[in-house]
Amino acid sequence: MGSTKTDLFNKKQNELANMAKAIAHPARIAILEQLVKTNACICGDLVVELGLAQPTISQHLKELKLAGIIQGSVEGTSVCYCIDPKVWKKFREFFNNFFVEVGDPTGEGCC
Amino acid sequence: MGSTKTDLFNKKQNELANMAKAIAHPARIAILEQLVKTNACICGDLVVELGLAQPTISQHLKELKLAGIIQGSVEGTSVCYCIDPKVWKKFREFFNNFFVEVGDPTGEGCC
DNA sequence: TTCTTCAATTGCAATATTACGATAATTACT
DNA sequence: AGTAATTATCGTAATATTGCAATTGAAGAA
Numbered sequence: 001m002g003s004t005k006t007d008l009f010n011k012k013q014n015e016l017a018n019m020a021k022a023i024a025h026p027a028r029i030a031i032l033e034q035l036v037k038t039n040a041c042i043c044g045d046l047v048v049e050l051g052l053a054q055p056t057i058s059q060h061l062k063e064l065k066l067a068g069i070i071q072g073s074v075e076g077t078s079v080c081y082c083i084d085p086k087v088w089k090k091f092r093e094f095f096n097n098f099f100v101e102v103g104d105p106t107g108e109g110c111c
Numbered sequence: 112m113g114s115t116k117t118d119l120f121n122k123k124q125n126e127l128a129n130m131a132k133a134i135a136h137p138a139r140i141a142i143l144e145q146l147v148k149t150n151a152c153i154c155g156d157l158v159v160e161l162g163l164a165q166p167t168i169s170q171h172l173k174e175l176k177l178a179g180i181i182q183g184s185v186e187g188t189s190v191c192y193c194i195d196p197k198v199w200k201k202f203r204e205f206f207n208n209f210f211v212e213v214g215d216p217t218g219e220g221c222c
Numbered sequence: 223t224t225c226t227t228c229a230a231t232t233g234c235a236a237t238a239t240t241a242c243g244a245t246a247a248t249t250a251c252t
Numbered sequence: 253a254g255t256a257a258t259t260a261t262c263g264t265a266a267t268a269t270t271g272c273a274a275t276t277g278a279a280g281a282a
Binding site: 112138 | 264265266267268269270271272273274278279280
């Protein structure tokens with residue numbers, strides 16, 4: 001126990017769940033916001049911006065990289081991170097498709 | 112350690128992270144899909160639909176209810192669940208606002 | 223009341239996540 | 253080589269999540 005039974009669900013459901021998990025932490029949201037805001041890449045500035053320790057930031061970056069939503073490239077002694085626009089769009093579409101317009105005839109749910 | 116340092120982040124970031132966490136599990140996504148699909152409410156049918164044990168489903172429902180995205184009301188011996196359209200829309204907007212269009216001049220990130 | 227049915231809660235085990243100190247790895251510069 | 257700067261990884265502790273068996277709770281039917 002303790003681990004998700006992914007085999008019970010279809011690919012889309014697992015994929016969307018993983019996407020949600022990738023952004024299910026305020027630090028990772030803050031990182032993505034920074035990367036979008038500054039358009040280009042930053043690196044260890046993130047450690048200063050957010051108040052978390054360097055290993056913690058590094059770990060969050062790793063998870064975002066694993067999810068594919070960011071890229072990192074070595075730039076001298078520092079590392080430059082940025083959004084992967086392709087994957088970003090994929091996220092955008094997945095969440096958009098999931099949160100379809102839902103009818104509310106009564107305006108107050110159904111029960 | 113082990114717990115998120117929510118005080119380092121602003122309200123929007125924490126709120127969005129919590130929303131993401133609410134749907135960061137394929138079972139909860141499957142539940143929401145069912146509720147949207149059947150429009151009206153189901154209840155213990157969810158236990159049959161998904162292959163998880165009754166207490167597990169109950170726990171996922173509890174989390175979704177805590178996030179506010181679903182409502183439950185007693186209907187005889189069974190309980191009827193449904194989407195809260197108001198909160199659903201809020202989720203929709205939050206994710207939509209977060210995943211803004213991101214420019215990709217080169218088409219391949221920035222690093 | 224007793225029985226049945228369905229859902230919530232409890233208690234527990236397994237696993238995952240979050241955070242950080244300490245340490246390594248990498249690159250640039252002397 | 254040695255040093256400084258920056259990031260990744262390791263190891264560990266604290267907490268959170270997932271899942272279910274067993275039980276309890278609540279509502280209707282006998």
